[in-house]
Amino acid sequence: MYASNELKKGVVVELDGAPHVVENTQAASGGGRGGTTTFHVKLRNLKTGQRIEKSWRSGEMVASADIEKRPIAYLYDEPGVSHFMDNETFEQFAFAHADIEWEKQFLIEGIEDMRALFYNGAPIAIELPAQVSLEIVETMPAVKGNSATSRSKPATLSTGYVVQVPENVEQGLKINIDTRTGEYLGRAKS
Numbered sequence: 001m002y003a004s005n006e007l008k009k010g011v012v013v014e015l016d017g018a019p020h021v022v023e024n025t026q027a028a029s030g031g032g033r034g035g036t037t038t039f040h041v042k043l044r045n046l047k048t049g050q051r052i053e054k055s056w057r058s059g060e061m062v063a064s065a066d067i068e069k070r071p072i073a074y075l076y077d078e079p080g081v082s083h084f085m086d087n088e089t090f091e092q093f094a095f096a097h098a099d100i101e102w103e104k105q106f107l108i109e110g111i112e113d114m115r116a117l118f119y120n121g122a123p124i125a126i127e128l129p130a131q132v133s134l135e136i137v138e139t140m141p142a143v144k145g146n147s148a149t150s151r152s153k154p155a156t157l158s159t160g161y162v163v164q165v166p167e168n169v170e171q172g173l174k175i176n177i178d179t180r181t182g183e184y185l186g187r188a189k190s
Helices: 097-104
Strands: 012-015 018-029 037-045 051-057 067-078 081-086 092-096 115-119 122-127 131-139 152-157 162-166 174-178 184-187
Touching: 081 097, 092 097, 092 122, 097 122, 152 174, 162 174, 162 184
Parallel strands: none
Antiparallel strands: 012 018, 018 037, 037 051, 067 081, 067 115, 081 092, 115 122, 131 152, 131 174, 152 162, 174 184
């Protein structure tokens, strides 16, 4: 069980018989003396992807979901499906591309520190590392002398994801991407 003030980003709770991950929390205190604090929480259903908003008063308890995180490996794709392997049991399972739309943009062979969330023994979501290194396969040529400018240009990465990069970044370069926001973080170390 979680107290309402413990509902932080990434916490998984059970609502209406389904696991929900906390995406955002805002506290609003009641006016006047002794006013109670209300926590407005944005959640995403891990089974359906549906987003909801709930509010709890300070001190209310919320059931924790029985979620297990296990290390996994990305194996391969086939039309409409990505295949993975549980690194502990060596069992293979798949996710439809529609269920992992965001994560699919950052999946590459050999990715490390990836986990699957298991609910009641079944995989329901994947958790990527905070950043991945991807190669730029298409972008406009680098502009000499523009390393100090703050202008950016679009770059298509090896997975097909398009990100804004500084003007001095060239095609063929490996860059780091934040998997939570999809933003450019900098050049990858060789």
